[in-house]
Structure formats: C-alpha cells, structure tokens
Amino acid sequence: MSKTFTKADVASHNKGDDLYIIVDGDVYDLTKFQDEHPGGKKILTRVAGKDASKQFWKYHNEGILKKYKSKLQVGSLDTKPKVEATPSSTYAAPEPKKESKKAVVPSKKEGQSEALEPYGSQIPFGDPSWYQNYHSPYYNESHAALRAEIREWIESEIEPNVTEWDEKKEVPREIFLEAGRRGYLAGLLGIKYPVEYTKNTVKSVPPEQWDLFHELIVTDELSRTGSGGFVWNMIGGFGIGGPPVIKFGKKALKDRIMPGILSGEKRICLAITEPDAGSDVANLTCEAKLSEDGKHYIVNGEKKWITNGIWADYFTTAVRTGGPGMNGVSLLLIERDFGGVSTRRMDCQGVWSSGTTYITFEDVKVPVENLIGKENQGFKVIMTNFNHERMGIIIQSLRFARVCYEESVKYANKRRTFGKKLIEHPVIRMKLAHMARQLEAGQNWLENLVYQCERMGETEAMLRLGGPIAGLKAQSTLTFEFCAREAAQIFGGLSYSRGGQGAKVERLYRDVRAYAIPGGSEEIMLDLSMRQSLRVAKMTGMKL
Numbered sequence: 001m002s003k004t005f006t007k008a009d010v011a012s013h014n015k016g017d018d019l020y021i022i023v024d025g026d027v028y029d030l031t032k033f034q035d036e037h038p039g040g041k042k043i044l045t046r047v048a049g050k051d052a053s054k055q056f057w058k059y060h061n062e063g064i065l066k067k068y069k070s071k072l073q074v075g076s077l078d079t080k081p082k083v084e085a086t087p088s089s090t091y092a093a094p095e096p097k098k099e100s101k102k103a104v105v106p107s108k109k110e111g112q113s114e115a116l117e118p119y120g121s122q123i124p125f126g127d128p129s130w131y132q133n134y135h136s137p138y139y140n141e142s143h144a145a146l147r148a149e150i151r152e153w154i155e156s157e158i159e160p161n162v163t164e165w166d167e168k169k170e171v172p173r174e175i176f177l178e179a180g181r182r183g184y185l186a187g188l189l190g191i192k193y194p195v196e197y198t199k200n201t202v203k204s205v206p207p208e209q210w211d212l213f214h215e216l217i218v219t220d221e222l223s224r225t226g227s228g229g230f231v232w233n234m235i236g237g238f239g240i241g242g243p244p245v246i247k248f249g250k251k252a253l254k255d256r257i258m259p260g261i262l263s264g265e266k267r268i269c270l271a272i273t274e275p276d277a278g279s280d281v282a283n284l285t286c287e288a289k290l291s292e293d294g295k296h297y298i299v300n301g302e303k304k305w306i307t308n309g310i311w312a313d314y315f316t317t318a319v320r321t322g323g324p325g326m327n328g329v330s331l332l333l334i335e336r337d338f339g340g341v342s343t344r345r346m347d348c349q350g351v352w353s354s355g356t357t358y359i360t361f362e363d364v365k366v367p368v369e370n371l372i373g374k375e376n377q378g379f380k381v382i383m384t385n386f387n388h389e390r391m392g393i394i395i396q397s398l399r400f401a402r403v404c405y406e407e408s409v410k411y412a413n414k415r416r417t418f419g420k421k422l423i424e425h426p427v428i429r430m431k432l433a434h435m436a437r438q439l440e441a442g443q444n445w446l447e448n449l450v451y452q453c454e455r456m457g458e459t460e461a462m463l464r465l466g467g468p469i470a471g472l473k474a475q476s477t478l479t480f481e482f483c484a485r486e487a488a489q490i491f492g493g494l495s496y497s498r499g500g501q502g503a504k505v506e507r508l509y510r511d512v513r514a515y516a517i518p519g520g521s522e523e524i525m526l527d528l529s530m531r532q533s534l535r536v537a538k539m540t541g542m543k544l
Contacts, residue, residue: 003027003075009049010077014049022051025080028072032298044270057414061501067160116144125436126406128220128443138213138447145204146214150221162227163503169345169352171233179234180264185219189233189243190388190453197246197258212454216395216446217367223399224503226407228511229353231396236354237308240389241316245272246333248373248381253333257314269312270389271334271359272304272382278305278517279524281382282326286361289354290368297321297332297371299340299364305518309357310345314334317361322376331378333370340364350511364405384462384523386520390473391450393519396477398442400508400515404480404487405435407504411491422490431486438479443471464536469530470520477516484509 005027013020019031021044034041039059047055056065083412118133120126130136165171174222179185183202186194191206192236201207205214217238222231242261245268246254277284286301299319309315315334322328334341340363373381409432412422422428449468453461473500487505488495494502495509516522534542 002073002077002082005075006078007206009344011049016045016048019044019048021047021049021072022077023053023501026069026073026079027075027077028068029074030072033068033072045214049094057501059500061503063160063163063503067157076324077506094179098402116141119144119147121406124408125439126402126409128447134517136447139509140449142205142209142490143213143217145214145308146202147217147221149202149204150405151224153178153182153209154221154224158230162225162230163499163507165233166227166229167498167506170230170355171230171353175222176234177264180262185235185238185264186262187215187218188239189358190215190242190391191243191246191457193256194246198255198262200388212450213447216450217522220399221397223396224403226400226403226508227353228351228396228400228508228514232307232354232514234350235314235392237267237306240385241268241312241314243388244372244381244385245314245333247384248331248367249333253369257333266313268314268316269306269308269357270385271306271309271317273305273518275302275304279520280309282379283324284320284329285296286317286319288317288321288330288332288366290321291365294368296365296367298465299332299334299361299366301361301416303357303359303361305346305348306357306359307351307518308355309343309359310355312357314341316372318378318382326379328376329378329382329383330375331372331415332366333372334361334364334366335370338364338366350507351514354514383466384458387453387462387466390469390519390525391446391453393515394442394446394469394472394476397480397515398439398446400511401435401442401476401480401483403473404483404505405432405439406434407502408432408487408490411494411501428490433485437471438482442472442476442479445475445519467532467536470525470532473520474522474525474529477512477522478506480515481512484512 006124010020010022010027013029016034017031019029019034021028021030030415033043037044043055115133115135116130118137119131122132122204124132127382130139157178181200183198185201186198186200187202187210190212192229193210195200195201195207202214202304204212208499219231219235222234225231238261246258247437257266261268272284274280274284274286288297288299290296291298297319299317301319303317305522306315313336317332317334319330319332320328321330340361342360342362345358346358348356372378409423412428412432415422447474449465452465456464484505488502488509491502491505494500496502498506520528
C-alpha cells in the first residue's frame, strides 16, 4: 500500500540530505538521486519540498517518469484522487467461456463479431478504431488478450529505456531473448505458428489460433515505442531473413537452424541490397560460383545497408549463380562461421539501434545444401518475401504516424500560447485533423489487405496483392512523413533537440527516410502498384 503525504509533510523534506518533490500528485524521494540528475543538484534544490510538476514536464517526457517511478516514488498526496486502473494495465486473457462486456447492438447476424471493450488512452484516432469500441470483423478476444500482454511488457520494460538504447545504438541482447521466450519471434514469419521448431508459445494465444492479425498486433505494439531503431533491432532482420528459410529451405537446414533463430539465441538477416543494386534487385552482382566438386558455392561480393547484419549469425543472401537479369539470381543461407564474412557498422540518419551493416564476402564456402529454393530461381522467392516485408513497413509507419499524432494531442492540451491551450487554436486542430484522416484511411486499407493475405493462397496473394501492397507502402510512408512534420511544427523547438518532451517526435523525424526508401522507394512502389495492378486486371478480363 502506497504511503500518503500531506503537502506540509513533503515541505519538511526540503534539504540536500533529505529532498522530496511532488510530480502530478505523487511524492518522490530524490535524496540519493541528486548526483545522477543530468541537470545537476541546484535545479532539484530549488524545488525541494515543493510541487515540481510544471518544471518536470517542461524538460521531460512520460518515458522518464516511467523509468524512475518504481525506484524513487515513496507515496502520493492525500489530495490525489483515487482512480481505477486503466484497461491497458488490467486487461488479461479471458477465462474460457467467459464473455467480456460488449457494446449493445440492435441485432447480430450469424458470424458477426461484436465490439470489444475500450482500451488504452481513448484519444480520438490515437489508436486503431477497434481499440475504441468500434465494431470490426477482424478482431476477437484473443487479439485483445495479446494486445494487453505485449503492451504491459512494452510499457514496463521497454519504453522507459528506448531513448537510452537508441543513443547507445544497441538494444540489450536479453530483450531479444525475452521476445523469443515469449513466443513473439515465432509468430512473425507470415505463416501458421511453427510449433515444430519451438516450445516457446505465446501465453495469451493458442498456436492453432494464431493468424496474420496477431502478427500485426505484435509489430504494431512494438512500434508504440516510437523508435524505428528498436523495432528493427527486434524484428528487422528476423522478419525478412527468416521467412525465405522456413518457407523454401530444405528440411535438414530448417531442422538445424530454426530452433535457435526462434528462441532468439541466433540472429538472422536478409542480405539483398548492394552498393549499386537497391530497388533494381535483378541486377545485383554478388557472385556465387559452384566449386569443381559441386559441393559448395564460392561467394564473393558486397552487401550494403543490411539491417541487423552486425549481430547476425545467418545471412539470407541474394547471389548471382547464372546469367544477367532475374533468371540468374539464387538465394543462399550464408553462415558467419563459414569464414570470409566481414561486417562493419554503418552510421545512418535514423534507426540508430538497428545495426545497419556493410558486409563483405570473400571466398566464402557455402554448402549446396544451404541453397534456398532452386538455383537461378531465387528471384521468385525474393518477390514473395517483399510482400511480407512491405506489410511490416506499413504497420510500423502507420503506428509511428499515430505516435506523432498522439504525442501532438497530449502536448497541445498542455502547452499554452497567447493565453490559451494550443488545442484551442483552429490551426492546430486543422493539423491534427489532416493527420487523423490519413491515419484512418491507411489503417482501413491495411486491415483489408491483411484479411486478403489471410484468405488467399501465397501464389494468388503474390500476384494480386503485390500492386495494392506497393501502393499502401508508399501511402503509409508519406503519411508517416506528413505526421512527423506536423508534429514537429506543433512541438516547435522541443522537436529539434534530442530528449525531453519532444523526444519521440525528434527521433521519428530522423527515422522517416528509413521507411520511405527501404523495401522499395516510394517512387518505385507507386509505379509498381499501377503496373502490377493493370497487368493482373488484363489477365483476369479487364474491359477498357
């Protein structure tokens, strides 16, 4: 039970060797924290024994409070209203056959889903509509339970530390291992839950119920941290390097390496982009020649901008085994232990903790058993994988855009200019409205495409959905860029300095190009969306 203080009680702790402050009705003992305070002791001395809420929020964001609250809080004021826990901290997986409260509807048709309970902050458009008691045909109680499970982990263990990890350009290995133990990694491969390769299953969702919307939720909730570097560190290499292996690799290869990858003990990445071959994948030059005895491929070449490559044990690598163009490309699983693999970290504009890497392969001997798919037919595997990669980019971009929007709404309700709150200025509400309309349009297109992926076979999905997914990839990154810019304008100077209240917005503004270019640049995507869609329509009977 938390201790209760009066303001007079707190005021008595106003010396350097006995220093309490109040922030939002909670009482903190900073006596031993003074030496750690980045602003120095004097700032704390000025507010010793007082309510420092205004001063705290002037310099800090919510993540700082979350980081230190459990260590420094000693109680609350007796005047602080008692509030019930929010759904985001209390929602758990429902008991079997126990229904949660549903919205009242006039009638229910067979198979029709009912609205789930409200969840989260309830800021309009701050979360997808199904969080806010809107009806949805896509989500059920298992999705809500997963959302609550992963959000609790993110809010308690991840979000308070993300800024520190980003500055260090690395996330502790233990966090990745925990994602493996929780079963999240195994659920991010765009397939049925691979129980044959892992004993670690997700607590709130039985493996047989796992679908692409569960996968969407994991990626979406990870992205609420507002750090592309963190999300890419966790799933950037795994989510695009793993699927080709588990879908097209030989059984012996999968049996040997997949358990370690799904547990988080081993790391994998996708190595396609080269210094001179980005979106133009068909013209890559990294070469793999068959040895004289036919037992190995000898690989020589370079790869650039490879996410997670600095830590990877395995590299799902596009190589040239045949003639020019797409029909000479194969996919190999190269293992760091083979020797001849050197990696160096690349410093980039954004996603600092993602481990962006320059890779050199020098006479690497790769067993022919590590061929993924068939020789000279790797381009099809790569194209199949692009749909999954782009869907991940879409989910992240739209949630990052929502983070920019949500941070803006919170700040606009706190910051005062010209005698009133920012939210009371029509120009600010107009900015928020333009952000919200693009967010909701993108989210509804996303959910429709996830549903189509769920219903279609892989070949049909690759043919019919390649165009729409490419179009939404461009739309979502443009939305992300727009929201990041508008949020920066709302925050003003706070979005220009690293850390503090504008930390998420500043960081996400740097991350924008990491989403607008990789996975196919916006220009390539928009052209592809139309070319592919017209080609498919012509094949299926389009009338002009």
